Amino acid sequence: MKSFKIALAQFSPHIGNLEANALKMVEQANEAKKQNADLIIFPELSSIGYPAEDLLLRPSLTKRTQQVFEQLKTVKDIVMVFGFVNQTEDGQRYNAAAVMKDGQVLGVYNKQNLPNYSVFDEKRYFTEGHQHLVFEYLEHKFGVLICEDVWSLSTVQQLAQLNVETALILNASPYEVGKPQHRIETMSALAKQMNLNLVYVNQVGGQDDLIFDGTSFVIAKDGSITLQAESFKEALYFAEYEAEQQAFKVNALPPALDTMAEIYQSLVMATRDYVQRSGFPGVILGLSGGIDSALTLAIAADAIGADKVQAVMMPYTYTAQISVEDAAEQAKSMGVTFGIAEINPIVNSFMQTLYPFFGNSPADATEENLQARARGTLLMGLSNKFGNLVLSTGNKSELAVGYCTLYGDMVGGFAVLKDVYKTIVFELAKYRNSISDKPVIPERVITRPPSAELRPDQKDQDSLPPYDVLDAILYAYIEEDMSQDDIIAKGFDAEVVAKVIRLVDFNEYKRRQGAIGPRISSRAFSRERRYPIVNGWKAGV
The missing domain is CATH 3.40.50.620 (HUPs)
Incomplete structure (x- = not known):
């Protein structure tokens, strides 16, 4: 067993600019090498950025992806794990990760669990993978997962059964209020349950209406957090695995952010x-x-x-x-x-x-x-x-x-x-x-x-309920999908509830004609809330 050092590239890609993204990845890999890192992990689809939407359908994507690989092949003496679009000869397209060292591709992993809810639309673009990728390096056994995979208990169990010690997880997980802490708490319990070290690298940056907070982390087999990156900041972070202790070295955690x-x-x-x-x-x-x-x-x-x-x-x-x-x-x-x-x-x-x-x-x-x-x-x-x-x-x-x-x-x-x-x-x-x-x-x-x-x-309250009342009703109707009757049952005035819901629907x-804006909730007026403008739905039930 040998000690090693992993660089977590909390990376902000420029969506669709594969050449610039590859250049940045090369720069970060070389910087990680200067810091004596043995591996560097990039986020999901780091070569093109997430979500690339219908750019994924462009005929020239295969050629551009090949050019990314040529750029990355110039990096020596460090293992790179990065995200890319894997378009196979049989016409399938996968959300994939490659493991590369000294210009050689050591393995490719195709994402197995494709999210198709909320802001996610991956089944429109990708085919599901069915094989795990495990590789040994520095006498340590690594497995690769991509984002939604780690939320599938059966997928993680299968990986753990292959005697993997550390799972490298490439992510593009969008932000919403409270989600960074929810991820960490869930992954902490999972690491302990599966007896796996988890190296979780998340994309950072704003993309149209989506926000990616980063908040990458490393969690040890016992569920303890050994490294946590700052949220909303693009940077390289380093996790050291100490062979003698057979554990990751504990790093000081950043100050916790309150909600505001x-x-x-x-x-x-x-x-x-x-x-x-x-x-x-x-x-x-x-x-x-x-x-x-x-x-x-x-x-x-x-x-x-x-x-x-x-x-x-x-x-x-x-x-x-x-x-x-x-x-x-x-x-x-x-x-x-x-x-x-x-x-x-x-x-x-x-x-x-x-x-x-x-x-x-x-x-x-x-x-x-x-x-x-x-x-x-x-x-x-x-x-x-x-x-x-x-x-x-x-x-x-x-x-x-x-x-x-x-x-x-x-x-x-x-x-x-x-x-x-x-x-x-x-x-x-x-x-x-x-x-x-x-x-x-x-x-x-x-x-x-x-x-x-x-x-x-004029005062807003001439036309609207007090904002604390209005927002509570709106949250119940929009975020929680509650019916008019159920909201009234919570103690709100029936006429007020009916008026608010009528206004929302109308x-x-x-x-639909307004500008896009950053999504911070589980249900924004955006890609995850798609209602017909003209409809005859009754809100009462």
Whole structure:
């Protein structure tokens, strides 16, 4: 038995850029070698990135994958375990892992368990594998698994029965609140049950609406955590196996993140990766003096730097002076570019143009929406002129019930708070202030009653239940799939529940037209919640 050192490459691939990913893998493998590592493990599908979606169907993928192998063959004196798309001569396509040393492929493993639920759609692209891969190196027996495989007890049992000592697990496991700790707890119990060391390497970074937190780890046969990587950080980590103790050396664990810190860091990383990898020079948003835009501004500045963020205050007749003051104060404290654009002339022009059609019809939400659409038009104009990405500032509570305006405050290419309930928005704002020497979000923004300020003395609660009640109902209906009757049985007012569910169902058409945004929950308004816009389903049961 010999001692050895494994490098865990908590890797952020650029989806579809196989050449750049291979170059980074070569660099990380060579760096690991400098640190005297004997093996380096990369995440699932690390050569192309996860999820590559219909890029997996491109005819040139086989050729590009071959070029990746040629690049990786230049690495010497270290075993590499990496993810790739294995397209076989019989026309099958596998989610696979290769074991390579000194330019020679020692073995290939095809993923056996293909997830096809929630955000996963692997059966659309891949064929299931049926064989385990076991290899011996430095007098130690290793097995290879890919992500979902390790959640299949029978698959892990079969591997353990082959006298494997350490399972190398390549992952692209998306983030949701609480999931990093859930993974570790589940894998700890599994390692102990199977008498296996588990080396778990996870992808990190934002990809469209998905967030990959990393949080890679090594768990010993007794279930103890011997190494844990920081969440939301791309880096190399090293695990040393000591032959004399026949165990992995215990490393100091990173400080645990509380829920708000975890969510905030996930949103910052998602925003940074989306903006930078989409090629935008910066971002622009409407800063209203309200809490949603204030939090979005803070996240944007933390993600890409204040010098790349532009905030525009667009007051109208009903905008309170304190809103203008708070917006200006925050912009100054964060060092972002700030400007004020009055929308009275635009809205008045709209009204004059529409008067022959409206006549003496009483004012209603139409006039309110014109204000939002005037603001949206200004933001898109600035975006078109200077190339910055418009960030939409709406939250999950508002999107759920349609408390937002199509082509108005919904404009933009990325909705940072799309999967964040309003009650959590308040908590995140408090958290962000707590980690600065002085508050970056004015206290008044947090304590004022929320208002869209589209009519005199307007408050959100004029149209909606209190947010703590609304969010609880929404969570039960969206995340927990509870029926209207079951939610009422929990003690909520029947009329309120019926209204909320009616609004959620009716506004599916509106959400479909909104920007994508980072997913932090088990059920976002995204790829895992697909409801028909037109349907006759009754929500009562």
